[in-house]
Amino acid sequence: MLLAGSCARVKYETRAELPEIFPDYVGVTVPEGMAPLTFRMKDGRKLSYAVERKGDTLFYRVRARERGSRRGTEYAPFPVYVSRDAIDPFIAYRLIEPGYQSWSDMGIYARELASYREKTVVSSKDIGGGCVNCHQFPGGDPSRMMLHVRGTGGGTVFRDGEDLHLLNLATVGPQRQGTYPAWHPSGRWIAFSSNSTQQSFPLTGSQQVEVYDHFSDIILFDTQTESVSTYEPMFGDAAMETFPAWSPDGGTLYYCSAPQVEDVAGNRADIRYALKAVRFTAGAFTGEPQTLLESDTLSVSFPRVSGKWLLFTGSAYGTFPIWHREADLYLMDLEAGAVRRVDELNSADTESYHSWSSGGRWIVFSSRRIDGRFTRLYLSHFDGEGHFSKPFLLPQKDPSHNTLRLKSYNVPEFVKGDPGTWSKPISSLFAR
Amino acid sequence: MKRFLPPVILFLGVFLVTLLAQKYTFVAQEQNGLFLLSRDYFAGRFASPLPVSGILGDFLAQFFRFSFYAQAIVAAGVTLAFLLLQGVFRRLRVRWAWVPMVPAVALWIVVAFGHTPQRGVFLILVCAGLWLLSRLLPSPEKGKCGWVDVALCALLVAAGAGVIALHPSLRRREIVAGTQYAVTLGNWDRVLAVATPERCAADETLTPLALLALGEKGMLGDRIFDYPVRGENDFDCCDRSDEESAFFRTFLDERLGSYNEAVHALYQLAATQEHGMSFLVLRQLLIDYYRLGDYALAEKYCAVLSRSLCHGQFVRRFRREMAAGKARTPDTPAARGVAPLASRDPLHHLYLLEAAGIHSPAAVDRMLCTLLLRGETEAFRTLFDSVHKAGAPVPRYYQNPRSNLSATSREPYIKN
Numbered sequence: 038m039l040l041a042g043s044c045a046r047v048k049y050e051t052r053a054e055l056p057e058i059f060p061d062y063v064g065v066t067v068p069e070g071m072a073p074l075t076f077r078m079k080d081g082r083k084l085s086y087a088v089e090r091k092g093d094t095l096f097y098r099v100r101a102r103e104r105g106s107r108r109g110t111e112y113a114p115f116p117v118y119v120s121r122d123a124i125d126p127f128i129a130y131r132l133i134e135p136g137y138q139s140w141s142d143m144g145i146y147a148r149e150l151a152s153y154r155e156k157t158v159v160s161s162k163d164i165g166g167g168c169v170n171c172h173q174f175p176g177g178d179p180s181r182m183m184l185h186v187r188g189t190g191g192g193t194v195f196r197d198g199e200d201l202h203l204l205n206l207a208t209v210g211p212q213r214q215g216t217y218p219a220w221h222p223s224g225r226w227i228a229f230s231s232n233s234t235q236q237s238f239p240l241t242g243s244q245q246v247e248v249y250d251h252f253s254d255i256i257l258f259d260t261q262t263e264s265v266s267t268y269e270p271m272f273g274d275a276a277m278e279t280f281p282a283w284s285p286d287g288g289t290l291y292y293c294s295a296p297q298v299e300d301v302a303g304n305r306a307d308i309r310y311a312l313k314a315v316r317f318t319a320g321a322f323t324g325e326p327q328t329l330l331e332s333d334t335l336s337v338s339f340p341r342v343s344g345k346w347l348l349f350t351g352s353a354y355g356t357f358p359i360w361h362r363e364a365d366l367y368l369m370d371l372e373a374g375a376v377r378r379v380d381e382l383n384s385a386d387t388e389s390y391h392s393w394s395s396g397g398r399w400i401v402f403s404s405r406r407i408d409g410r411f412t413r414l415y416l417s418h419f420d421g422e423g424h425f426s427k428p429f430l431l432p433q434k435d436p437s438h439n440t441l442r443l444k445s446y447n448v449p450e451f452v453k454g455d456p457g458t459w460s461k462p463i464s465s466l467f468a469r
Numbered sequence: 470m471k472r473f474l475p476p477v478i479l480f481l482g483v484f485l486v487t488l489l490a491q492k493y494t495f496v497a498q499e500q501n502g503l504f505l506l507s508r509d510y511f512a513g514r515f516a517s518p519l520p521v522s523g524i525l526g527d528f529l530a531q532f533f534r535f536s537f538y539a540q541a542i543v544a545a546g547v548t549l550a551f552l553l554l555q556g557v558f559r560r561l562r563v564r565w566a567w568v569p570m571v572p573a574v575a576l577w578i579v580v581a582f583g584h585t586p587q588r589g590v591f592l593i594l595v596c597a598g599l600w601l602l603s604r605l606l607p608s609p610e611k612g613k614c615g616w617v618d619v620a621l622c623a624l625l626v627a628a629g630a631g632v633i634a635l636h637p638s639l640r641r642r643e644i645v646a647g648t649q650y651a652v653t654l655g656n657w658d659r660v661l662a663v664a665t666p667e668r669c670a671a672d673e674t675l676t677p678l679a680l681l682a683l684g685e686k687g688m689l690g691d692r693i694f695d696y697p698v699r700g701e702n703d704f705d706c707c708d709r710s711d712e713e714s715a716f717f718r719t720f721l722d723e724r725l726g727s728y729n730e731a732v733h734a735l736y737q738l739a740a741t742q743e744h745g746m747s748f749l750v751l752r753q754l755l756i757d758y759y760r761l762g763d764y765a766l767a768e769k770y771c772a773v774l775s776r777s778l779c780h781g782q783f784v785r786r787f788r789r790e791m792a793a794g795k796a797r798t799p800d801t802p803a804a805r806g807v808a809p810l811a812s813r814d815p816l817h818h819l820y821l822l823e824a825a826g827i828h829s830p831a832a833v834d835r836m837l838c839t840l841l842l843r844g845e846t847e848a849f850r851t852l853f854d855s856v857h858k859a860g861a862p863v864p865r866y867y868q869n870p871r872s873n874l875s876a877t878s879r880e881p882y883i884k885n
Contacts, residue, residue, distance in 0.1 A: 139740035142745050238730065238811040240808065240811050240818075241825045242808040244808065302810055305806060306802075306803070306805075353802030361802070408766050408769045411769065438507070438508050438509075440769060440772045441776060442508075
């Protein structure tokens with residue numbers, strides 16, 4: 038038994054109900070070996086707790102009292118289930134102020150799940166204040182990574198072990214910048230969407246930012262030849278294609294597509310993206326894309342595949358769900374074609390970017406459920422049968438950190454090891 | 470007793486000069502500063518150069534919000550540096566009090582020119598280090614302090630005071646900080662008293678704030694061209710993206726009732742701050758989210774501000790008001806999809822605000838003045854006729870719009 042606090046002279050009244058704690062860890066499933074859960078009473082009372090493990094379940098017995106009071110309450114113990122299903126040991130994400138056009142400091146960070154340690158992978162300070170975004174590790178490999186650096190002298194940075202390489206995609210092939218990446222499981226190709234994105238700011242109402250694309254296409258980058266190719270059904274003026282994602286075998290590219298419209302800002306409420314798929318063999322796309330999901334009420338973004346399961350974000354319209362309060366996670370069974378809203382994961386506020394652990398038994402996703410603005414990371418266990426466990430907030434050493442942090446978590450991706458820091462090599466790359 | 474006079478003279482000199490010549494400069498340091506008992510604040514500080522002096526400087530700057538605290542803290546810091554240096558020089562067998570007064574006054578000037586107290590704190594820590602090292606030297610005989618010494622010390626303090634009170638860049642900073650502070654309080658008379666047409670002619674950053682105050686006082690039509698207005702950019706800062714323009718836009722949008730845009734401008738302002746956030750921005754975000762009825766976010770900023778040492782009362786007030794108030798219900802996706810989007814064209818933006826039902830007298834005046842500055846006299850007349858009440862006096866510069874336009878292209882810009 039671990040005693041996390043003791044109050045010898047305090048009298049505790051025992052109650053049958055469960056404590057109201059923040060973050061809500063009551064009945065969640067956590068991976069074996071994860072950093073201990075830390076929490077506080079929602080009403081601000083001082084708490085102490087003891088943890089007892091019985092098999093694969095931890096029981097937290099919480100006592101709470103007002104500061105200085107000699108009377109308190111002991112609540113019924115709540116369970117936390119421990120799963121032996123493997124989870125990748127790191128999560129990489131971007132931290133950025135949650136809004137608008139400018140930023141003071143942003144970076145890509147890696148959080149070790151077994152501890153509370155957060156390491157800087159790349160900071161905007163390393164590259165003279167530029168924007169770093171859309172990082173991706175192929176298959177979660179910590180030794181390889183790509184990210185975009187925006188601003189003067191920017192481009193796409195590729196890392197392979199100790200080697201860093203900067204390439205401006207707009208200087209090759211169809212001369213288009215890359216935006217959202219999807220690294221092919223073989224590691225050779227990267228499918229990018231190339232988006233002309235704009236932010237607008239609603240004058241009235243509860244939504245304060247809207248983001249949309251004026252146009253977008255899918256391009257394919259070959260890391261061996263450093264060439265960019267296009268595929269006519271996914272490139273051109275007829276439609277806006279975005280959010281590419283590969284199937285685990287690399288034989289299919291999933292993406293989202295909406296018909297091109299005039300005056301995107303004015304018609305933004307009518308733009309809904311469908312989920313499509315196209316075959317990929319021998320380094321080339323083949324055949325006509327298939328429409329997997331098209332709806333008059335749902336716009337699809339961020340398809341992510343693990344086995345036969347495709348998880349995506351659905352919103353009422355548009356292509357940037359993080360600013361859409363109604364955005365929720367949906368799960369599609371690719372074999373049966375069935376789709377369901379994953380209510381066990383969703384909240385009344387935004388759920389958006391998500392990523393599967395390499396074993397397919399865990400997901401991490403971003404949600405704004407705490408305050409409606411600052412995105413935080415939640416983890417959930419997947420049973421392989423289409424069901425998720427109650428999600429839980431990424432634990433911090435001090436639970437108040439989730440409230441006090443003034444940055445949002447962005448694009449969480451599982452990584453199979455410590456990606457290390459790039460500060461010095463990327464500084465020298467951009468100093469040239 | 471004479472030996473106590475140099476530190477007393479220094480303390481009083483620094484206190485008075487800081488009070489008279491740099492009152493708002495130090496208030497601005499609090500507004501642009503940040504000190505939070507949070508992991509990210511300390512991690513950010515320890516990732517920056519001179520972390521200890523940075524943390525101590527931020528800690529001290531949070532008290533600059535209160536009257537006389539900045540003066541007392543700066544005077545105490547400079548006097549402490551003098552006493553430490555006096556101890557060092559005595560160990561070095563230098564008995565004249567005016568000798569340590571030279572670096573102490575230099576430190577005062579460094580503090581006066583700094584945008585944060587960090588450099589000053591660092592130098593005081595260096596003085597403390599030297600004082601500790603000097604303890605290794607043999608103890609000196611008791612120092613003597615004659616009237617000549619006292620007079621020289623007073624002369625040095627006076628010289629430092631002269632530099633700080635008269636230096637043009639410090640004068641400018643004080644005027645800008647004083648104007649901005651008056652804007653944050655909504656003290657428009659004070660804004661107009663500080664940002665006079667003459668001062669605006671010398672410092673163009675004051676003009677938008679002065680015109681904002683004129684709008685709030687309903688005097689734009691009577692006095693706009695008393696100020697050095699060359700065009701729309703002097704009026705709206707729409708071509709700028711610096712700290713001062715973000716500050717201006719924050720309060721302009723707030724006064725126009727456009728809180729979504731005020732929040733937008735606040736985030737732009739935060740991006741220009743050293744920590745990516747500041748007390749001013751945190752307080753304004755709390756105020757604006759409270760006004761927007763977004764209590765979840767307002768509560769977040771309450772929680773953040775309660776991790777500083779000086780916002781207890783401020784936070785309690787908002788928590789009380791939120792407990793008694795009602796949070797707004799978020800819009801449906803359908804309503805959000807047709808919400809008007811802010812325009813980069815200031816005139817169009819004002820029209821959109823009016824069309825969205827966000828009315829303010831200042832917005833109408835700003836529309837009229839923008840039309841004047843654009844030379845759109847027909848549109849000006851149409852709008853003016855639609856808003857002008859029969860029998861009400863016609864503002865001076867609305868009487869003959871065409872002549873005003875020629876005035877704006879004339880040098881000098883101030884009309885008497």
